[in-house]
Amino acid sequence: MSVQPAQPTPPGSGSGEPALEVRGVTKRFGALVVLRGIDLVLRQGEVLGLVGDNGAGKSTLVKILSGFHQQDGGDVMVGGERVRFHSVQAARAHGIETVYQDLALIPQLPVYLNLFLGHEVTKLGPLRFLDKGTMRKLARQYLDDINVHVPSVDAEAAQLSGGQRQAVAVARSVRAATKILLLDEPLAAMGARESRLIIDLVKDLASSGRVSIIVIDHNYAHLFELCDRINVMQGGRITIDQPVHETSLEKLTELMISSYRSQLEEIPNDGA
Numbered sequence: 354m355s356v357q358p359a360q361p362t363p364p365g366s367g368s369g370e371p372a373l374e375v376r377g378v379t380k381r382f383g384a385l386v387v388l389r390g391i392d393l394v395l396r397q398g399e400v401l402g403l404v405g406d407n408g409a410g411k412s413t414l415v416k417i418l419s420g421f422h423q424q425d426g427g428d429v430m431v432g433g434e435r436v437r438f439h440s441v442q443a444a445r446a447h448g449i450e451t452v453y454q455d456l457a458l459i460p461q462l463p464v465y466l467n468l469f470l471g472h473e474v475t476k477l478g479p480l481r482f483l484d485k486g487t488m489r490k491l492a493r494q495y496l497d498d499i500n501v502h503v504p505s506v507d508a509e510a511a512q513l514s515g516g517q518r519q520a521v522a523v524a525r526s527v528r529a530a531t532k533i534l535l536l537d538e539p540l541a542a543m544g545a546r547e548s549r550l551i552i553d554l555v556k557d558l559a560s561s562g563r564v565s566i567i568v569i570d571h572n573y574a575h576l577f578e579l580c581d582r583i584n585v586m587q588g589g590r591i592t593i594d595q596p597v598h599e600t601s602l603e604k605l606t607e608l609m610i611s612s613y614r615s616q617l618e619e620i621p622n623d624g625a
Contacts, residue, residue: 370397371430372565373418373533378427380413387413389589390427395533398562400555402576402597403569405586411569414586415537418567419451420444431532448532448564452523452539460511464503465492467510468525499524499557501550516547520554527558534558536568540575548575555579573602585609 373395380388388410395401403411416422418429420438429436431447438444444451458467465488466473474491476484492506501520503513510518519539526534536555540548552575559566559579570576576583577597583605585593592612595605 371395372397372399372432373567374428374430375414375418376428376430378414378417378424378429380410380417380422380424387589388417388424391586391589391591393584393591395565395567397565398559399582400559400566400568400580402580402583403567403586404571404573404576404583409586410589411586412537415451415535415567415569418444418533419449419535445529448530449535450526450530450533451535451537452519452526453537458510458518458522461509463507463509464496464513464521465489465506467521468492468495468506468528470525472529495528496521496524499527499554501554514547515543516550519543519547520550523551523554527554527564530564532564534564534566536566536570538569538571540570540572552579573605577602585612587612 371394373393375391375393378388378391379386391410391414393401393414403414405411413422417424417438420441420443423437423439429438431449436443436447438447441451459470462470465485469488469492474484474487475481476487489506496503496506501517501524503517503521510521513521523536523539539551539555543551555566555568556579558564568576568579580597582594582596583600584591585595585605585608587609593605593608595608600608
């Protein structure tokens with residue numbers, strides 16, 4: 354018996370208008386087919402959770418959306434515009450920012466310079482140079498506004514806890530993102546206290562409705578707390594699309610097991 358994917362349902366938050374549409378996207382690396390026709394919709398102001406086993410294609414999809422990889426086939430639409438990103442800078446120009454689990458901060462730089470990394474404030478004189486005073490002031494105001502607490506914006510990133518460093522990385526991307534924020538395992542290898550800091554930051558951002566968010570996380574409890582919908586990736590496809598308010602961890606697990614069984618039944622038996 355074949356299990357049909359659940360049909361997308363408008364989330365509790367979000368306007369229902371697509372911020373991002375992925376249609377039939379494929380990707381292979383040599384003989385290895387990683388994405389086999391991905392169909393995904395992310396709506397305005399929505400938080401979408403993306404789960405699946407290692408190798409399901411989650412991070413590859415995020416890297417396509419962030420301009421790190423290019424798809425082999427299919428279409429990506431941002432705000433109704435068909436796009437094809439050939440660089441990370443091209444994705445950023447369309448308002449897309451990404452946070453990976455490896456933090457991407459420069460340990461020797463102070464918090465305020467990490468926060469403005471790639472978007473530095475400068476002022477003109479005989480030469481153009483960094484306006485460190487303005488960046489310090491803006492960094493303090495911004496981190497206070499989003500409830501991210503660090504010992505000092507002049508502290509080096511290396512002096513912060515893991516949770517504080519990730520919060521600064523998320524805050525930097527939040528500040529730069531105008532349309533879509535992609536979070537690829539932002540809570541990996543973090544303790545409960547540090548995870549709570551990031552969860553609260555993402556929840557505050559989601560409640561503002563300013564950007565739409567995709568979160569990859571292996572901890573389903575985090576996703577049920579954060580997300581409006583959860584998509585399951587299996588074998589390079591989206592096989593399940595469930596609104597969080599209409600499901601539970603138990604029901605989602607049952608759907609995933611049924612879907613895996615369905616895929617196994619469809620594998621040809623050559624009599625070997």
